[in-house]
Amino acid sequence: MGDWLHPQDLTALWLTLRLAAVTTIVLLILGTPLAWWLARTRSRCKLVIESLVALPLVLPPTVLGFYVLLMLGPQGPIQALGGPAFAFTFTGLVIGSVLYSLPFVVQPLQNAFVAVGDEILEAAAALRAGPWDRFASVVLPLSLRGFLTATTLGFAHTVGEFGVVLMIGGNIPGETQVVSIAIYDHVEAVDYRSAHMLSALLLGLSFVMLLLLYMINGRYRIGATNS
């Protein structure tokens, strides 16, 4: 493959996968409690939070990226409070991607948690299981599909981002240049062959990930893992 891809493209590919992996892990860690809260709360804030979580679905990524840039940039509140300079760094990309892919992780998890239902949790509580125990022994196994969907969508969506990265990451090879930006560069330079290679790779990767997800989700039925 080395013959086909520039070393810089390989770097971009590796960076993209690393960004997607880190973002997905962060999202699962942050998104699980958020989705759990959204699934269980009767608070009036719920609708507001839900709308905020869903915003990246409708907002142009450049808008999101622009505000994240303002937040993280030299004049932004983070640095004003003595925080490090996140703009144009890998960490900055992760922060932007986490916001950008949030709904793709939170929504499947929230749906899965709602589907578990209060009834079965009451049954577990009446059988002496405390809150963490109930989550681990009942909620997790019953929402496996939701976690699988959240992980795949979060990962795939991050791989495909462009606008947010462009705004807050710029185009620094090895630090913030991801595949989608590299493709854009190749097209700008009328190097269609290289653009083609990377595009086809991304297309194939995304398709295979989604195909695997649907195959596993289609086969996996509640309880079928435990015979």
Added chain:
Amino acid sequence: MIDFDFHLERGAFTLQLASRIPGNGITALFGRSGCGKTTLLRCIAGLERRVRGHLHMQGEVWQDQQCFLRPEQRAIGYVFQEGRLFPHLSVQRNLEYGLRRIPASQRRIEFAEVVELLGLRELVKRLPNELSGGQRQRVAIGRALLTCPQVLLMDEPLAALDAISKAEIMPYLERLHGELAIPVLLVSHSLEEVSRLADHMLLLDGGRLRAEGPLLQMLTRTDLPLAHSDNASAVLEAKVLNNTDDHMSELVCGGGHRLLISRENVVPGQEVRARILARDVAVALEPPTASSVSNCLPVRILEISDDPHPGHVLLRLDLDGQALLSRITRRSRERLALAPDMKAYALIKGITLN
């Protein structure tokens, strides 16, 4: 002793209930739907967070002004109406779920014992979605029992089942009653179910306690709706004397009175409950000399009260301290000039055993 005083407001519904329930036997929570039966169970289980008041379980404080034990901190066994088995766990793992979560020192009930008692041996490897409704409820009961609870809370465990499944599970419930020393609170709206199983009854109405007492008294109290319902009945506690050659069984109840019934699956010496519907009891002033009715018992009329049907009256009869109900027509009552304190004979046409 289960001593509670609960106050709960939920929208238009108010639950205001206090009682001391015996710490043994089966107590039925009876009443129309929406009267608060299930809510009372949920309060005892700790599933209703907003309830105020107190709950003392066999001397332990589960709730008072200062403390509120969470459901997982209460030694309850809860059998829900729909079973609520864990769909991702096998029957075996469902049964063990609570068992694994109590300290080893509290495990008084053996896994094998429960499997035997509830006839679960063939089912342990299956998943809940491979079970019939009746089987699922048996697993749910077993799962609750294995936590060695101080009280077993059963929320209409039979309501979601068809007649066949009900008939299948009833003997198991009766065995529970006989073999385990755990008090049971049974929510039910079936008078038949209650008269088969319960020892004690709380009659609820609109979130309040209408009346409570031993089942046999409650069934025949004419100031309560039970005695006036269509299938009002009295229950006699009896013992099987012998099974006759002509497919009958002879029972003896309190006062040494003999009862003859068509043979059911009983053995001599067995304690049974004989349920006698008010509409199956006729009254005569003299013992009939030529009649097909085999059971004719000398009684005293205690009370005559109006019945929902204007043409009927309800008699409460005393049989050496045991109560019987008889529903007769107003016209018969006038013809025989029946009045309280008169001696008479109860002609019993039908008796069902548990």
